[in-house]
Amino acid sequence: MDSIPIHYIVLDRFPTGEPKPHTRLLWNLVAKRSQLWLRRKQLPAVRPISGEAGEIVVFERAGLEDTKVVSLQISLKRMLGRVVAK
DSSP: OTTTTOOEEEEEEOSSSOOOHHHHHHHHHHHHTGGGEEEEEEEEEEOTTTOOEEEEEEEEETTOOOOSOOOOEEEETTTTSEEEEO
């Protein structure tokens, strides 16, 4: 994550079911290095097939050089029925 560098991580979380391996790894990374990841946004989500309520969380990496341009667009049409943009 340091060599790329990654500015944002977008993760989903639901109360039941096992997360995908990459999602679990990223949640563990954010938890272990919480001083480096700032929670910027939290949105409600709905699991497409079951309709289960959950959340989508956007984290920003702390301490990276400001690029002065931020363009973030996330297609959440399956979960929210809309696109989230910053």
